[in-house]
Amino acid sequence: MISTTSLFAPVDNDLHLLTENLKRLVGARHPILAAAAEHLFDAGGKRIRPAIVLLVSRATMLEGEITPRHRRLAEITEMIHTASLVHDDVVDEAELRRNVPTVNSLFDNRIAVLAGDFLFAQSSWYLANLDNLEVVKLLSEVIRDFAEGEILQSINRFDTSITLEAYLEKSYYKTASLIANSAKAAGVLSDSSIEITENLYAYGRYLGLVFQILDDILDFTSSTEVLGKPVGSDLISGHITAPSLFAMEEKPYLKTLIEREFSEEGDIETALSLVKESQGIERTRELAAYHANLALKHLDCLKPSECSQSLTDLVDYALSRIF
Amino acid sequence: MISTTSLFAPVDNDLHLLTENLKRLVGARHPILAAAAEHLFDAGGKRIRPAIVLLVSRATMLEGEITPRHRRLAEITEMIHTASLVHDDVVDEAELRRNVPTVNSLFDNRIAVLAGDFLFAQSSWYLANLDNLEVVKLLSEVIRDFAEGEILQSINRFDTSITLEAYLEKSYYKTASLIANSAKAAGVLSDSSIEITENLYAYGRYLGLVFQILDDILDFTSSTEVLGKPVGSDLISGHITAPSLFAMEEKPYLKTLIEREFSEEGDIETALSLVKESQGIERTRELAAYHANLALKHLDCLKPSECSQSLTDLVDYALSRIF
Numbered sequence: 001m002i003s004t005t006s007l008f009a010p011v012d013n014d015l016h017l018l019t020e021n022l023k024r025l026v027g028a029r030h031p032i033l034a035a036a037a038e039h040l041f042d043a044g045g046k047r048i049r050p051a052i053v054l055l056v057s058r059a060t061m062l063e064g065e066i067t068p069r070h071r072r073l074a075e076i077t078e079m080i081h082t083a084s085l086v087h088d089d090v091v092d093e094a095e096l097r098r099n100v101p102t103v104n105s106l107f108d109n110r111i112a113v114l115a116g117d118f119l120f121a122q123s124s125w126y127l128a129n130l131d132n133l134e135v136v137k138l139l140s141e142v143i144r145d146f147a148e149g150e151i152l153q154s155i156n157r158f159d160t161s162i163t164l165e166a167y168l169e170k171s172y173y174k175t176a177s178l179i180a181n182s183a184k185a186a187g188v189l190s191d192s193s194i195e196i197t198e199n200l201y202a203y204g205r206y207l208g209l210v211f212q213i214l215d216d217i218l219d220f221t222s223s224t225e226v227l228g229k230p231v232g233s234d235l236i237s238g239h240i241t242a243p244s245l246f247a248m249e250e251k252p253y254l255k256t257l258i259e260r261e262f263s264e265e266g267d268i269e270t271a272l273s274l275v276k277e278s279q280g281i282e283r284t285r286e287l288a289a290y291h292a293n294l295a296l297k298h299l300d301c302l303k304p305s306e307c308s309q310s311l312t313d314l315v316d317y318a319l320s321r322i323f
Numbered sequence: 324m325i326s327t328t329s330l331f332a333p334v335d336n337d338l339h340l341l342t343e344n345l346k347r348l349v350g351a352r353h354p355i356l357a358a359a360a361e362h363l364f365d366a367g368g369k370r371i372r373p374a375i376v377l378l379v380s381r382a383t384m385l386e387g388e389i390t391p392r393h394r395r396l397a398e399i400t401e402m403i404h405t406a407s408l409v410h411d412d413v414v415d416e417a418e419l420r421r422n423v424p425t426v427n428s429l430f431d432n433r434i435a436v437l438a439g440d441f442l443f444a445q446s447s448w449y450l451a452n453l454d455n456l457e458v459v460k461l462l463s464e465v466i467r468d469f470a471e472g473e474i475l476q477s478i479n480r481f482d483t484s485i486t487l488e489a490y491l492e493k494s495y496y497k498t499a500s501l502i503a504n505s506a507k508a509a510g511v512l513s514d515s516s517i518e519i520t521e522n523l524y525a526y527g528r529y530l531g532l533v534f535q536i537l538d539d540i541l542d543f544t545s546s547t548e549v550l551g552k553p554v555g556s557d558l559i560s561g562h563i564t565a566p567s568l569f570a571m572e573e574k575p576y577l578k579t580l581i582e583r584e585f586s587e588e589g590d591i592e593t594a595l596s597l598v599k600e601s602q603g604i605e606r607t608r609e610l611a612a613y614h615a616n617l618a619l620k621h622l623d624c625l626k627p628s629e630c631s632q633s634l635t636d637l638v639d640y641a642l643s644r645i646f
Binding site for chain 2: 030087090091093109110113114116117118120121122124125127128129131133136137140141143144146147148150151154155
């Protein structure tokens with residue numbers, strides 16, 4: 001099992017600096033947010049998104065040296081990600097994330113909405129001050145995609161007619177867009193060629209989908225203790241992900257259960273068993289492997305280095321996650 | 324009494340187009356937001372912010388002709404304003420705004436957070452696509468100031484040591500920043516000189532403060548029917564505005580009531596009477612008149628036109644509001 005610690009070794013110092021900076025940026029001026037900031041940026045997050053930005057930055061810069069703007073981009077990426085999590089938890093009325101109480105449950109909705117808005121606002125402001133219109137456009141696209149993804153997810157709850165394409169589209173909006181656009185933006189800040197920045201975008205897009213697809217598998221195969229929320233909670237909330245999509249093809253009764261929104265006793269347990277008995281999980285793994293392969297292909301454009309190796313290893317890591 | 328309809332006559336058609344565009348931009352693709360969009364953009368808003376952008380645009384363009392980018396800026400301004408209202412109402416748990424149920428009360432917090440995020444996200448995206456880095460910076464400053472203002476307001480609840488400067492700072496963040504920066508941005512899009520854009524900023528800043536100061540007076544002098552919320556609700560929620568600030572200087576007992584957060588029966592009624600008996604309202608009117616004068620001075624830079632006349636009249640309108 002690969003750990004993110006060894007994966008991110010080439011940017012370990014950068015990530016340490018980033019965490020300290022984020023706490024300072026968010027917490028220092030506002031005591032009311034200090035507790036939320038400590039909580040958010042210490043909650044055992046893996047810092048995957050800023051790590052990718054930093055790895056791409058070092059992989060695309062001569063001698064692997066990065067600029068303060070690359071660092072700022074990594075911070076912006078983590079701020080946008082965190083803001084979206086905080087508001088997601090309000091929208092989903094979630095009480096735990098990674099086994100840690102959410103901001104809305106620990107404080108209240110008021111502080112959670114404020115903290116999320118503040119993070120979005122700070123990131124917009126830092127973004128504008130990177131003084132690069134192309135980067136501003138790439139990241140504002142991400143913020144828009146997040147909102148779009150949340151809305152699509154809300155619209156499609158308990159809708160069994162959702163297609164695999166619609167599932168992948170929603171996954172792009174909610175997860176892959178940030179990774180794709182921020183990887184590309186790091187290349188833009190390094191003055192990389194269009195060929196390279198397009199490859200970085202595609203790498204981020206496919207890697208992001210692998211992460212999301214694996215999360216959706218783990219929602220069924222992991223345990224409540226590890227997930228920090230009930231097994232199958234996506235399905236229970238009406239979010240139909242790849243495993244359920246594939247399972248419905250084999251088990252039409254699953255469709256019935258979803259369409260009646262698990263309104264009868266035992267419906268949830270039956271639904272979870274149907275998914276596990278089907279080829280749904282296996283076929284979802286194949287879907288992830290397919291996207292992982294596509295991600296790897298788009299790394300060929302980078303010169304071999306410790307950082308580009310980490311970006312390669314990250315794909316295997318994403319695919320091999322078992323919790 | 325001047326009405327906004329006659330005030331905004333020179334941009335009446337523009338405003339009509341803007342309302343239709345906003346409903347289309349927000350509601351069309353997302354049925355889940357369509358009802359919220361109809362509700363938000365039909366709720367009797369006066370469209371003061373986009374009207375100022377449109378008036379400044381026409382006042383600064385040769386022949387008074389405006390470009391699609393000026394129109395887009397006006398739409399962005401109204402979207403940012405609306406997004407902030409929607410999230411404010413979640414934060415304040417407000418049930419009515421202008422006597423119309425808020426999104427959070429009509430739908431729920433979930434839809435309100437989503438709708439606000441979507442509006443902020445859309446506005447960031449349109450902003451980036453105006454392709455003008457200076458305008459992006461001006462408006463991202465506004466989004467940051469909103470979050471800052473909400474936080475300052477939360478921190479300072481029931482804090483009787485707040486100064487007049489701190490009150491004006493919070494009012495700038497919450498109200499004047501949007502008007503100041505969007506007026507300046509309209510000038511930037513017209514390629515106006517720095518002298519003119521700085522005057523437009525100052526005009527917007529002082530005019531915005533007049534609007535906020537008058538709102539704070541009306542919170543005490545208007546009626547529950549007109550306000551659509553209880554008289555004195557700012558003070559009741561612990562928000563100390565200019566009338567209470569001045570009143571505390573004369574009536575030290577008001578301080579005591581605020582500091583104990585109106586915990587004893589009759590405290591609220593006593594507090595409201597103390598404000599009304601004091602010179603607080605009158606001194607606040609003088610504060611508004613002082614800022615109105617400053618706003619007017621900064622309009623001298625504009626050539627006389629129907630639109631610059633409207634911008635002048637708007638200051639008198641702001642000052643003369645009695646409901």
